[in-house]
Amino acid sequence: MLRSMYSGVSGMKGFQTKLDVIGNNIANVNTVGYKKSTINFQDLLSQNMSGSGVNPMQVGLGSQTSAINVIHTPGSAMTTGVGTDLAIMGDGFFTVNDPANPGQTFLTRAGNFVVDADGDLVTSQGYSVLDTGGNAIRINPNQYASFSINREGQVIGKEPNGNETPLQTIGVANPENPAGLRKFGGSLYEMTAAAGNMNTGTAAAATSMISAGMLEMSNVDLTEEFTEMIVAQRGFQANSRTITTSDEILQEVVNLKR
Incomplete structure (x- = not known):
């Protein structure tokens, strides 16, 4: 043949x-x-x-x-004006996990987050957005009238009397080899041995900043x-x-x- x-x-x-x-x-x-x-x-x-x-x-x-x-x-940035829509300007990923399985952490660049009825900052699938310590970010609706997120990723709660209190800082993971991440679905990635260490910290530690009211679109x-x-x-x-x-x-x- x-x-x-x-x-x-x-x-x-x-x-x-x-x-x-x-x-x-x-x-x-x-x-x-x-x-x-x-x-x-x-x-x-x-x-x-x-x-x-x-x-x-x-x-x-x-x-x-x-x-x-x-x-x-990086993909192009789209302005939405929604305070819970976040975009990472630079390297790094947001860290999230499923409340039903908190032991597994996922990474994502999709920052279209919302605040649920309990005051938790979550993804559209209901995954909790994590801070630098791996804890779910929560804004107590009974204590704070509103909140904002600055460029460093700090969640700042505003009390009814106008006082502002820094609550938590959004965690940004910066894996050693992002190309080694495995796509999980739902715009999520999971760590693999090829990706190296997760290196979760602040946006500044990843030489990045977080823009509120914006979303990173597809590249x-x-x-x-x-x-x-x-x-x-x-x-x-x-x-x-x-x-x-x-x-x-x-x-x-x-x-x-x-």
């Missing part, structure tokens, strides 16, 4: 995966805090045809996916994605043509008997 046919199959499978990655990026073009993914390929093993020449005589056996990486470049560039889609489509077509041509050659070999 012709090696070119199997090479074409591997190429088509690779470009199918590339289209999957591109499709997911485009689907999340308006997702708050979403980070796009890119795919890289590498060649498969090469078959040695002969070792008698000066240089090796080898024929490649196709390609395969080598890595799918998440690109953590997907539609122009880039559609360009890559064209490349993937043409690559898929070219590999399918390789298979068609190989099939025609095999048909000619079969016809030699006639």
Whole structure:
């Protein structure tokens, strides 16, 4: 059987995966805090045809996916005017956990938070937003008439008489290798061994600041994605043509008997 046919199959499978990655990026073009993914390929093993020449005589056996990486470049900021909408300007992630399973901490760049009936600052899924000590951020509604969040991430409660009291500081995690984080779903990431240490502290410790009333949007560039889609489509077509041509050659070999 012709090696070119199997090479074409591997190429088509690779470009199918590339289209999957591109499709997911485009689907999340308006997702708050979403980070796009890119795919890289590498060649498969090469078959040695002969070792008698000066240089090796080898024929490649196709390609395969080598890595799918998440690109953590910042997205554009959108002003909302909502005091509980937060955006990290710089490196780092907000830390949250599920109240039903507080032992597992997740990271996110999606800062569309709300205050629930108990006064807890939570995500849209109900996950608690954590402070620098890993505790849920709570604003007692019976004690404070309102609250604000400054650039350092300090939650400042305002009493009915006008006095302001610093309550807690929003925790910002700065993993050693953000590309090693694993996507969990719901715009959340979970730590892995490849990501290194979480390094949770203040926004200033992560050389960042927190902007209230703003959200970080997706970093997907539609122009880039559609360009890559064209490349993937043409690559898929070219590999399918390789298979068609190989099939025609095999048909000619079969016809030699006639």
